[in-house]
Amino acid sequence: MTWIIFLLFCCLIPANYGRSIAVNDADENAEQAKLNRFLSKKRILIELQAEIFGISLPPASNETDIDKNPYIMEGDIVYTEEQLDILIEDVRGQLFAKNHPEGPKQLSLTPNLAMRWTMPIPYYFDTWVNRTTILAGIRLWEQETCIRFTRKDSKPPGNSIQFITGSGCSSPVGMQGGAQPVTLHPIACNTIATVVHEIAHSLGAWHEQSRSDRDSYVAILSDNIPEGVYPANFGKKSTMDYGVGYDYGSVMHYAKNDFAIDTKKPTIIPRDPMMENVIGQRVGLSFFDVKRMNLAYCNAICKNTLPCQNYGYVNPNNCNVCKCPPPYGGKLCDRFQQSGCGDFxxxxxxxxxxxxxxxxxxxxxxxxxxxxxxxxxxxxxxxxxxxxxxxxxxxxxxxxxxxxxxxxxxxxxxxxxxxxxxxxxxxxxxxxxxxxxxxxxxxxxx
Missing domain, CATH: 2.60.120.290 (Spermadhesin, CUB domain)
Known part of the structure; x- marks a missing residue:
């Protein structure tokens, strides 16, 4: 009887069972090899950044935190191996420029035009995301720029954004090809400002204090930043600012105590002390966040020019008027706008x-x-x-x-x-x- 049961059990095992185990092992080995390459390049990048900042690093460790995504850096940016290759060469260029200060100065969008989207940008939702907040963030980008999104019920072919739930808030920078995730925790990331911040990453924006000219505007206080976080989360990158200056009020800027050991003390301080409480705002897009993205994506829409005043520019959503910085309004940004709060x-x-x-x-x-x-x-x-x-x-x-x-x-x-x-x-x-x-x-x- 025992032999009969054994023979029946053997007959129930699929013929390709051993092959499927081998395939799974091969997939796991390939994924581990990919992770090892990524971590090795990540270490190279951090060592180059440390050399720029003139600091020493603790010995490298092969251990990774199983509760954290090893591909996330700067708190919320999902890096690819290809981006690390580009950044390594970028930082090597910065190191060369540091040692040769007579060379040309590089200047908060990725300069890689291949990472720009074509309109409209398809997107779709994971089951558990807060769709109301995400839709409000999408509407804000569409109201302020020429950038357009189109909603899909399921994963579409080609390039798209997938809004998914996760343990934090994160996004790749620029179009990566195929379906790319924007991860939003349903509670911790459930604000419109957080949504527009992560969408900005997907559109190609780095953090504002990552600009290559940031040292003229802010100072990084490394003594209050944990080992392993500095310099990785505070590196500089070659970026394109389209003539828009450093924006202390950008929704892409770190707050003064981000990644702090002691949150009552700063990790980043503006050179202008009056800007201390301006950095890190999470109310919404600044005028210059919007202007930079419009110059990157919408510069060819309006064929006409207007004599816009007070740093205004032709509105790509209505080429007959200027887009004005607060508190200015009017067709040419030549008068103050009323705010509906009593006597103005x-x-x-x-x-x-x-x-x-x-x-x-x-x-x-x-x-x-x-x-x-x-x-x-x-x-x-x-x-x-x-x-x-x-x-x-x-x-x-x-x-x-x-x-x-x-x-x-x-x-x-x-x-x-x-x-x-x-x-x-x-x-x-x-x-x-x-x-x-x-x-x-x-x-x-x-």
Missing amino acids: TLTATSSSKTITASGAKTCYFFITAPPGKKIQFKMLDQRLYDYLGLCKYSYVEVKVKRDFTKYGPRFCKLPPPVLLSETNEAMIVFQGYFSTNSFTMEYRSV
Whole structure:
């Protein structure tokens, strides 16, 4: 009887069972070989970056954290082996430039035009993603640029973006070919700003502080960054900025304490101390985030020119008007836009007056003083509740410089010092993220 059962069991085993095991082993070996090549090149890249920064690295380890994707670097960028090859050559070029400072300067998009998408970009959803937030992020990119997306019910042939759930937020940089993932945790990554950030990576944008000219604008504090994270997550890359300067307010910029050992201390500080609370905002796309992407993808749409003012440019979604930086509006960006928060234009006198606003909204207040006078500001009350005072979501911005397209200092936790405008004009911006956010500020001419 035992022999009969044994023979029956043998007959039930598929004829190709041994072959399938061999195939699976071959697949696993190929994947392990691919990972080993990637980790080896990743180490080469980190060693080159360390040489640029003049730091020493701990000995290499062959161990990988099974809870983390080894292909993710900089916190949310999924690298390919081909991209590592390009970056290694890029960093070697940076090292050569460091040792030969008389050479040409390279300048936040990937310069590889083969990694640009053709329109419209197909996309489809994994089962468990938050479609409402993702669709809002897609709509924002379509409202602000000529970039267009088309939704598919399942994986389409050719190039596409697949929105999937995962343990974090991540995306490759630029079009990789085929279906490429944008990973979004349903809770941790469930904000429109996070979605547009990851889509920007897919469109070709690196992190803002990765620009090759970043050392002129920020300093990296490596003592507060764990070994293995620095220099890997703080490397520089050769990028194209299309004439758009360094953007402290970019949604692609690290916050001041990202990857910190002690989160109460910074890992990155602006050269201009007034920009400390500007970096790392996660409210949405900045004007210059949008402008750079429009110049990359939409520059050939409008054949006409317009005399746009205040850094505006012809709007690729409507070639008859200019696209304007806040707080400007109008066809040619030649006037201030109203924000619907009460009196927009205020007059400062020698007697103290107050400005107040509350709620989940954005408000602009334009203040003028008599010619020859300046405007003094003092915060009386603020309820902004921004975690660790990073000003990522809620803040009051005081534009005290002559050029209102430039960022002013932002405040969200500690009371700001008394501020003084450069001229007899200034602007206050209130960014409320929650309905309970509010502020009251005193102003007068001096």
